[in-house]
Amino acid sequence: MEIIEWLQFLIGAILLLLGLGIFTVEMIGVYRFHYVLNRMHAAAMGDTLGIGFCLVGLIVMNGLNLTSLKLFLVVAFLWFSSPTSSHLIARLEVTTDTEKEKHYREVPLAELEKEMEERKANSSVETKEFLTQKGSAGKEPRENLGQEA
Numbered sequence: 001m002e003i004i005e006w007l008q009f010l011i012g013a014i015l016l017l018l019g020l021g022i023f024t025v026e027m028i029g030v031y032r033f034h035y036v037l038n039r040m041h042a043a044a045m046g047d048t049l050g051i052g053f054c055l056v057g058l059i060v061m062n063g064l065n066l067t068s069l070k071l072f073l074v075v076a077f078l079w080f081s082s083p084t085s086s087h088l089i090a091r092l093e094v095t096t097d098t099e100k101e102k103h104y105r106e107v108p109l110a111e112l113e114k115e116m117e118e119r120k121a122n123s124s125v126e127t128k129e130f131l132t133q134k135g136s137a138g139k140e141p142r143e144n145l146g147q148e149a
Helices: 002-032 036-062 066-096 109-136
Strands: none
Touching: 002 036, 036 066
16 A cells, blocks of 8 residues: 555656646746747646646645545646637737737738649659659669679
8 A cells, every 4th residue: 555655656746846847948938938929828838738737746646535626627627728818818919919010920811822832833843853863863673673793
């Protein structure tokens, strides 16, 4: 029975440390990024993963009881609410941004489809050229394959 308690403690501690590491990376990302949407993405992903790992670590340490169920409900609530609130804040930033050209460019759908078709056509031409070059350069006739000199 003592081994199970030690395993619970070790797995819970590893999950807690992993969550704290994710929080550290989140703080560095929030500090280093300059644009608000990049900062918010780092914060939202860090919160979701970091809190999730920390609370799952506490659930493992606590064992199966009513407190673990409550912690699991907190994890479920945070996994639904954090991305939703981050998305709404991001939409607010995009609609109220006065310097849109500085941060990103808007591309109409027709222009994007045209660009993708051009890329597909260019990549298929390049692939055909590559295959024809590969086929003519350095390829031995089939009857000479596998024979020793």
